[in-house]
Amino acid sequence: MRVLVSGGAGYIGSHTVIRLVEAGHDVVVVDDFSNAKPTVVGRLEALSGRPIPVHAFDVSDADKTEHLFAHEQIDAVIHFAGFKAVGESVAKPLDYYQNNLDSTFSLLRAMGRHDVRTLVFSSSATVYGAEPQLPMTEDLPTSATNPYGWTKVMIEQVLTDVAAADDRWRIAALRYFNPVGAHASGDIGEDPSGIPNNLMPFVAQVAVGRREKLSVFGDDYDTVDGTGVRDYIHVDDLAAGHVAALDTVNSRSQPMSVWNLGTGQGVSVLQVIKAFERASGRPIPYEVAPRRAGDIAASYADPSKANADLDWRATKTIDDMCADTWRWQSKNPNGYPDA
């Protein structure tokens, strides 16, 4: 298939581009580079051995998106593009609702007009809300604790309604747990701008000497060692999950499907620190700080629906995730170059 990847220059999008090419698909990227560096594209071309066509604009621009569909042959869309920082979404709710919803509307409209009705959407385990039952299964009710999370809940609802209105659609919403790691080459990885919000990139920047120490947000949760527990999933396993969803969704009888993409294993903050120390051979200095507002004690998937329906499972361990993150971080201590 010829697959349009919105946000294809971003962290998960870029790893998925590689996996799509490896699986024999053709890829077209659209990305506005608001949270990605153009230099990722050369690396994708080197790793995939292919030219990767890139359109540099924001897909919430409906005219440009329509123009793209009118001029490119597209068979399916994987929609990653969106704002994703939880804290920023609380400060700038309108930016988040407008950007994340408009980009989805713009794509859905252009897809419908051009008879492209296969869509894989980047959702999140955040849709399980503030007090989730564990492990999380796809049939749990959805809610959110911040505007970012609400955009994912709302977009899933939009997709459900679009699929219900016209059963020619084949839509998959993939609920990611905590994506970490990097491509085995160490040439593509996560490159957050500014101070990282998420644990793994922060730990990696401490290891490489860009930051002095990690703050561990709370050690009094009801978990194995008191620190927060998450289901970390290697970004390459996650990328493979997108290819599996794309390959599966068209053969399903129902127009809308939802799958958790996680390992099913919970890992604590202190366990991540230890694993990263093993992988890097460097100490990770840390101090215990107060809990971060909005955090839950534990989150982990029941991935059995994706395992069964997609013939997919996450294969990489927390040690693999730390080793690959470290390879990327040590090869690219300051992330992607500007040019």
Ligand code: UFG
């Ligand atoms: N943590 C620290 N110190 C840090 C950063 C994080 O101790 O500097 C802890 C958190 O308290 C949490 C764990 O590390 O216990 C993981 O935190 P992340 O910020 O890496 O990930 P979250 O689970 O909070 O957030 C992720 C995604 C969000 C998504 C959310 C729920 O980043 O997009 O999962 O699915 F909304």
